[in-house]
Amino acid sequence: DAKTTQPTSMDCAEGRAANLPCNHSTISGNEYVYWYRQIHSQGPQYIIHGLKNNETNEMASLIITEDRKSSTLILPHATLRDTAVYYCIVRGMGGTSYGKLTFGQGTILTVHP
Amino acid sequence: DAGVIQSPRHEVTEMGQEVTLRCKPISGHNSLFWYRQTMMRGLELLIYFNNNVPIDDSGMPEDRFSAKMPNASFSTLKIQPSEPRDSAVYFCASSSPLSRGGEQFFGPGTRLTVL
Numbered sequence: 001d002a003k004t005t006q007p008t009s010m011d012c013a014e015g016r017a018a019n020l021p022c023n024h025s026t027i028s029g030n031e032y033v034y035w036y037r038q039i040h041s042q043g044p045q046y047i048i049h050g051l052k053n054n055e056t057n058e059m060a061s062l063i064i065t066e067d068r069k070s071s072t073l074i075l076p077h078a079t080l081r082d083t084a085v086y087y088c089i090v091r092g093m094g095g096t097s098y099g100k101l102t103f104g105q106g107t108i109l110t111v112h113p
Numbered sequence: 114d115a116g117v118i119q120s121p122r123h124e125v126t127e128m129g130q131e132v133t134l135r136c137k138p139i140s141g142h143n144s145l146f147w148y149r150q151t152m153m154r155g156l157e158l159l160i161y162f163n164n165n166v167p168i169d170d171s172g173m174p175e176d177r178f179s180a181k182m183p184n185a186s187f188s189t190l191k192i193q194p195s196e197p198r199d200s201a202v203y204f205c206a207s208s209s210p211l212s213r214g215g216e217q218f219f220g221p222g223t224r225l226t227v228l
Binding site: 032034038041042043044045046049087100101102103104105 | 117146155156157158161169204206213214216217218219220221222
């Protein structure tokens with residue numbers, strides 16, 4: 001699976017949008033971009049995933065550039081409970097890659113009052 | 114649904130002792146994953162099962178580690194003998210082919226301390 005690069009940490013004010021970037025310049029055509037987050041002392045939690053189109057669900061939006069070499073996770077109205085480590089993961093959907101999530105160091109997002 | 118259940122939540126043992134971690138996946142899920150998280154190495158996949166069969170155990174650190182899934186509702190991760198460097202949080206996760214994008218649901222983890 002392709003490697004991802006994320007900033008180590010980011011801050012955001014409560015109520016504002018949090019935009020978390022991720023670089024995945026070596027992504028291949030059949031690999032998806034996944035985002036998970038881990039709130040302190042809990043197991044990781046799925047947020048969203050996409051292939052090439054922008055995606056939105058009840059938690060967040062995912063914007064993938066046209067060349068698919070980078071993406072941005074958007075939390076539209078961050079709350080204190082969104083403080084967590086956010087992981088951007090690139091994953092294939094077939095063969096031995098299926099099912100494997102390779103977690104990097106992620107971005108520590110701190111939401112301030 | 115109760116989610117993924119792991120036991121024990123905390124385990125403290127002495128070096129050389131056998132440790133068994135347990136996991137009950139979400140009912141109906143056919144894939145099960147064991148992860149380990151440390152400050153130094155982050156979150157690592159140890160092994161995963163599909164339909165109770167181990168598919169990829171390349172992340173298992175050494176022969177002291179073994180995992181089994183005797184049926185669809187139970188899995189164990191055993192460390193024998195345990196060493197201080199095995200101290201970590203061990204997460205179990207499960208997924209279903211019907212999950213959006215193969216979403217993995219994680220349990221609360223077992224915090225293992227080997228003295």
